Structure formats: structure tokens, C-alpha cells
Amino acid sequence: MILRLDDLTLGYQRHPAVHHLSGTFAPGRLTAVIGPNGAGKSTLLKGIKGLLPTLSGRVALSKAERGRIAYLPQQADLEPGFPISVLDVVLLGHWRQSGAFGAIGRDGRAAAAAALAAVGLPGLEARTIGSLSLGQRQRVLFARLMLEDGAAILLDEPFAAIDSRTVDDLMAVIQRWGDEGRTVIAVLHDLDLVRRAFPFTLALAREAVAWGPTETVLTPATLDRMRQSSAAWDDNADLCHRGQSDAL
Numbered sequence: 001m002i003l004r005l006d007d008l009t010l011g012y013q014r015h016p017a018v019h020h021l022s023g024t025f026a027p028g029r030l031t032a033v034i035g036p037n038g039a040g041k042s043t044l045l046k047g048i049k050g051l052l053p054t055l056s057g058r059v060a061l062s063k064a065e066r067g068r069i070a071y072l073p074q075q076a077d078l079e080p081g082f083p084i085s086v087l088d089v090v091l092l093g094h095w096r097q098s099g100a101f102g103a104i105g106r107d108g109r110a111a112a113a114a115a116l117a118a119v120g121l122p123g124l125e126a127r128t129i130g131s132l133s134l135g136q137r138q139r140v141l142f143a144r145l146m147l148e149d150g151a152a153i154l155l156d157e158p159f160a161a162i163d164s165r166t167v168d169d170l171m172a173v174i175q176r177w178g179d180e181g182r183t184v185i186a187v188l189h190d191l192d193l194v195r196r197a198f199p200f201t202l203a204l205a206r207e208a209v210a211w212g213p214t215e216t217v218l219t220p221a222t223l224d225r226m227r228q229s230s231a232a233w234d235d236n237a238d239l240c241h242r243g244q245s246d247a248l
């Protein structure tokens with residue numbers, strides 16, 4: 001799926017958090033989104049998923065295409081105390097793909113078991129989610145994403161507090177998604193990982209500081225510019241009228 005942003009501005013209560021972003025995420029391409037805290041990275045993913053209204057511009061997607069976007073939020077929506085089984089958590093991905101009233105059946109269960117094996121948790125279907133470690137829970141969420149079968153997959157800080165072995169295993173899943181032609185966008189803070197595994201990078205500081213092949217984006221000059229602009233952010237700024245004034 002081609003994800004195109006046309007002069008996209010997103011924000012909250014009309015205060016913009018992401019300004020005038022234009023560009024394309026191509027199928028099969030792994031793109032990292034980097035930027036300081038408050039840069040608008042989570043806001044961008046929510047806007048692409050359609051969880052936030054756009055203030056101006058657009059994400060060029062049909063409604064059907066939007067339904068084919070899988071999204072892993074920053075604070076994974078798993079309540080560890082809730083007595084739900086690993087199988088049910090993974091099957092939620094199947095429901096999202098087949099509709100809330102789709103039958104699960106043997107195929108769904110077999111797909112869930114295969115996905116759990118692929119993320120290194122074979123045979124854990126019956127365990128409760130609360131009995132798993134944080135890294136194991138993240139593996140379960142990746143298994144769920146596998147069943148969701150998204151044409152585009154948005155990951156918001158998927159590796160926060162995750163050990164390097166789990167990162168490597170889940171990176172292999174992400175690489176496979178790219179090989180299968182899926183569009184992958186991941187918010188990341190680990191720049192070494194970005195250099196190693198993500199061929200494209202968007203450096204965001206409320207607006208695009210740089211966007212392109214990772215080696216051209218991760219330069220000292222770009223990282224400096226990102227840091228400098230974060231010092232100047234005003235959360236109470238009014239809606240920006242750059243588009244309109246350009247037209248005057």
C-alpha cells in the first residue's frame with residue numbers, strides 16, 4: 001500500500017503538533033520515524049491510522065485502505081491483570097481482519113499457533129497474558145499483528161524496555177513484512193537500530209527535518225536541527241496558516 005501525505009497538519013484542540021508534512025511511504029519499505037519527545041511521532045501514526053482528525057491537508061487513502069492498516073500503539077493496550085489467554089489476544093488480530101462477527105474456527109486457531117511459533121512462543125496459547133514477561137507480551141502483540149495481515153503496519157516505539165534478543169527476533173518479523181511488500185513505519189529512539197535495519201528515515205520535529213534514505217538523514221546536522229527546533233516548541237501556538245498565507 002502506498003501511504004501518501006499531502007501537506008498534512010495534525011494536532012489537538014486545533015493546536016498543531018505535526019505541520020505540513022508531505023511525502024510517500026512506499027510498499028515494502030521500512031521507514032523509521034525519529035525525533036525528540038513531543039516531536040509529533042505518535043500523533044503522526046494516529047493521524048495515518050485515522051484516530052485523529054486532520055487539521056489540514058490529508059492522508060491520501062480510501063476508507064477500505066485505511067481498514068488495512070495495522071497499528072501497535074505506544075502503550076500497548078494490554079491490561080496484564082485481565083485474565084485473558086494468549087490465544088484470545090492473538091485472535092483479536094484475526095477478528096480485526098475478518099470483522100467482529102467472523103468465525104474463528106480451526107484455521108484461525110492454526111494461524112494463531114503458527115504466529116506464536118514465529119515469534120518464539122510456541123505452545124503458549126493457554127497461558128494468561130498477565131503471566132508473561134514484558135518481552136513475551138510484546139512478542140504476543142507481534143503475533144497478533146501477523147494475523148491482522150495489514151497492508152501497512154504502524155509501530156509506535158515497539159522496543160521500549162525490550163531486551164536485545166527479543167528486538168532481534170521481532171526485527172526479523174518486521175524484515176519479513178517488508179519482504180512481503182507491506183509498508184512499515186516504526187517510531188524508534190535507538191538510532192543504531194535505525195541505521196542497521198531501516199533503509200528509510202523520517203526525522204520529525206513537528207515538521208519534517210529530513211526524510212529519505214537513512215544514511216542521508218542520520219547526519220550530525222539533521223540531529224542538531226532536530227534538537228534545536230525542539231527547544232522552541234509552543235504547545236499553545238495557534239493553528240498555523242502557512243498554506244493560506246502562501247496562497248495570498
Ligand SMILES: Nc1ncnc2c1ncn2[C@@H]1O[C@H](COP(=O)(O)OP(=O)(O)OP(=O)(O)O)[C@@H](O)[C@H]1O
Nearest residue numbers: 012013017035036037038039040041042043044235
Ligand atoms: N491527547 C492529546 N491532547 C493534547 N495534546 C496532545 C495529546 N497527545 C499529544 N499531545 C501533544 O502533541 C505534541 C506531540 O506529542 P506526541 O505524543 O505526538 O509526540 P512524540 O514525538 O510521540 O513524543 P514521545 O517521544 O515523547 O512519545 C506534544 O506537545 C503533546 O503534548
